[in-house]
Amino acid sequence: MKKIVVALGGNAIQAEDNSAAAQQEAVRKTMKTVASMIESGNQVAITHGNGPQVGNLLLQQYKGASENNPAMPLDTISAMTQGSIGYWMQKALDDQFKFDNYPSQAVALVTQTIVESNDPAFEHPTKPIGPFYTFNEMQKQQIYHPDYTYKQDAGRGYRQVVPSPKPVKIINAPIIKNLLQNHFVPIAAGGGGIPVVVDHGRLKGVAGVIDKDFSAARMAEDISADELVILTTVDNAYLNYRKENQQAIGKVTVNELKQYLQEGQFAAGSMKPKIEAAIEFTEKTGKPTIITSLKNAAKLNDGVGTIVYNE
Numbered sequence: 392m393k394k395i396v397v398a399l400g401g402n403a404i405q406a407e408d409n410s411a412a413a414q415q416e417a418v419r420k421t422m423k424t425v426a427s428m429i430e431s432g433n434q435v436a437i438t439h440g441n442g443p444q445v446g447n448l449l450l451q452q453y454k455g456a457s458e459n460n461p462a463m464p465l466d467t468i469s470a471m472t473q474g475s476i477g478y479w480m481q482k483a484l485d486d487q488f489k490f491d492n493y494p495s496q497a498v499a500l501v502t503q504t505i506v507e508s509n510d511p512a513f514e515h516p517t518k519p520i521g522p523f524y525t526f527n528e529m530q531k532q533q534i535y536h537p538d539y540t541y542k543q544d545a546g547r548g549y550r551q552v553v554p555s556p557k558p559v560k561i562i563n564a565p566i567i568k569n570l571l572q573n574h575f576v577p578i579a580a581g582g583g584g585i586p587v588v589v590d591h592g593r594l595k596g597v598a599g600v601i602d603k604d605f606s607a608a609r610m611a612e613d614i615s616a617d618e619l620v621i622l623t624t625v626d627n628a629y630l631n632y633r634k635e636n637q638q639a640i641g642k643v644t645v646n647e648l649k650q651y652l653q654e655g656q657f658a659a660g661s662m663k664p665k666i667e668a669a670i671e672f673t674e675k676t677g678k679p680t681i682i683t684s685l686k687n688a689a690k691l692n693d694g695v696g697t698i699v700y701n702e
C-alpha cells in the first residue's frame with residue numbers, strides 16, 4: 392500500500408463547455424480513475440487545480456454586480472471553487488464507493504495556505520486563469536478590464552494572469568494526514584489553497600492564485616507521501632516541446648531536470664511549476680514524482696509518464 396498525493400490539473404478536469412453538468416461529467420470520469428487507485432489498496436489524498444474555473448468565476452462576478460451586491464474578491468472566489476470542484480469530486484467518489492461505505496468516504500476541505508505578504512509574485516503576475524483568448528479577443532477584454540494583465544499561455548492563446556505566491560504552509564495539513572490515516576479520502580488544497588497572510592496574528596485573504604503543483608509538493612511532504620502524481624493534459628514533460636525534435640522525458644533524475652530547467656525547456660505557468668514541484672518533493676524526500684496525463688493514470692504501475700528520481 393502506498394500513500395499517494397494525486398494532483399489534478401484544472402484543465403484536465405475541464406469539459407468542452409463550462410456548464411456545471413459538463414464539468415461534473417468530466418470530474419465523474421476522472422474520479423473513476425482515482426477510485427481505481429484507491430481500490431487497489433493505496434491511500435490517496437487528492438488536490439486539484441482551479442485555473443479555468445477561478446478565472447471564469449471572476450468574470451461572472453461583474454455580470455449583475457451592484458453596490459449592494461458587490462463582486463467577490465479573489466480569495467473568496469478561490470474558496471468558492473474549492474467548494475464547487477470539491478463537491479463535484481466528493482459526489483463522484485461517493486457514487487463510486489456507494490456513499491455509505493464508511494470509511495472510504497471522500498471529504499472536501501476548505502483549505503487555507505499561508506503565503507508571504509512580501510512575495511515578489513505580487514508584483515509580477517504569472518498564473519494563467521480563465522478562458523483562452525485570441526489576440527483580438529484579448530484586446531476586447533482589455534477594454535472591459537483595463538486593470539487585468541494578459542499573457543500568452545504556452546502557445547495556446549492569451550489568458551488573464553494573476554499573482555501566484557509560493558505556498559509557505561498548508562494550515563490544514565495535520566487534518567489531511569489524520570483523515571488519510573483513518574482511511575478517508577481527503578480532497579484538499581484545491582487551487583493551491585486559499586492564499587492567506589498572517590497580519591497582526593490573524594489570517595487575511597489576499598488576491599492571488601497559488602500554483603496547485605507547488606502546494607501538492609508541500610502537501611505530499613507534510614503528510615509523508617510515498618509518491619506525488621501530477622495528472623495533466625500531456626502524457627509526459629517534453630524536451631523541445633512543440634518543435635520538430637520534440638522528445639518525451641521518461642525516467643529522469645532531479646539533476647537532469649535542473650539542467651533542462653536552466654535550458655528553459657518548460658513554459659512558465661504551465662509545465663515549469665510541475666517540474667519545479669517534482670524537483671522540490673523528490674529532492675527533499677527521496678520519493679518519486681510522476682507527471683503524466685489523466686488517461687495514463689490507470690497505467691501508473693507500467694512506468695508511463697515522466698518519472699522523477701533523486702539520483
Ligand SMILES: Nc1ncnc2c1ncn2[C@@H]1O[C@H](COP(=O)(O)OP(=O)(O)O)[C@@H](O)[C@H]1O
Pocket residue numbers: 399400401402403440442545547622623624625627628629630631632656657658660661662663
Ligand atoms: N516542455 C513541456 N512539456 C510538456 N508540456 C508543456 C511543456 N511546456 C509547456 N507545456 C504545456 O503545459 C501544459 C500543462 O500545464 P497546465 O495547462 O498548467 O496544466 P494543468 O492545468 O493540467 O495543471 C501542457 O498542456 C502543455 O501545453
Ligand SMILES: NC(=O)OP(=O)(O)O
Pocket residue numbers: 399400401402439440441442443519581582583600601602603604
Ligand atoms: N491553481 C492552479 O494551479 O490551477 P491550475 O492547475 O488549473 O492551473
